Amino acid sequence: MNTILFDLDGTLLPMDINHFLDLYFHNMGKHFYNWTDPKLLAKKVLQATEVMIQTNDGRTNEDIFMEHFDTLIEGDIDAYKEHFTTYYETLFANVQASTNQSKEMIEAVQILKEKGYTLVIATNPLFPYRANIHRINWAGLNPEWFTHITSFEENRYSKPYPEFFQEVLDKIGKQPEECMMVGNDVFDDLPAAKLGISTYLLTDCLINTHDLDNTADYTGSYKDFLAFVKQLPHV
Structure with missing residues (x-):
């Protein structure tokens, strides 16, 4: 093993996901206040996101999201895209x-970097790149x-x-046996094992959520993961 794939929310970035989503949509509603009803906006974003997750036709998530979101709104989709940005x-x-920092996860990432491991953010790609960079910074980590x-x-x-994990492997040029997926969501993260x-x-x-x-x-806590990382060899 020479590569660690990290989930972000709840993994490198501790959070209460419900509090996160509440603040996320509350502030989005404020930003779009003069454009549309905040509750309707949240509903439409969630609808388009679900279509995006379920559609695997080779287009980017952004293209799928925006195409469906365009059918739910009145107005110019390009103007909405700019306002989202x-x-x-x-x-x-x-x-x-709604988030915190984990000193154990920060130290674990630093140790892995020093030991020569390839580090990857394998967060569910539902957010734009800039939003991911912001959340990495919130976690006390350097995106570089x-x-x-x-x-x-x-x-x-x-x-x-599984195609998501294969896409990541293809992008970084690694084989499954070279990698470990670290995450906190049973439904989203453990399917990496299928590869x-x-x-x-x-x-x-x-x-x-699906029991x-x-x-x-x-399996372990942040503290356990740090201990695990400390005993890993250099690569």
Whole structure:
């Protein structure tokens, strides 16, 4: 093993996901206040996101999202796209209040980097690249430490589909046996095992909304993961 694929929300970036989503849509509603009803906007964003996750036709997530979102709104989709971009550079910053930092995960990433591991942000690509960069910074980490960061603009598949993990492997030029997926969501992250990627399930912000079998190769807290990383060899 020489490569670690990290989920972001609830993994490198501790959070209460419900608080995060509440602040996310509250601030988005404020940003679009003169455009549309905030509650309707949230509903439309969620609808388009679900279509994006379920559509695996080779187009980027951004293209799929915007095509469907365009059918739900009145007005110019290009103007909406520009306003979404502005949101992520302004009021999205308020969403940081729903997140924390983990000193154990920060140290673990630093140790892995020093030991020569390839580090990848394999977050579900539902957000634009800039939003992912912001959240990496909120976690107390340097985006430049990561060889690749998945994103809404570039990726063509989403979790939990195995094609998402294959897309990441293809992008970074790695084989499954070289990689470990570290995440906190049973439904989204553990399917990496279907490709032969080893898995580490973090329990501090554990999500198992479907009450699935949560058997992973390794399971533990942030503190446990740091201890695990400390005993890994250099590569």
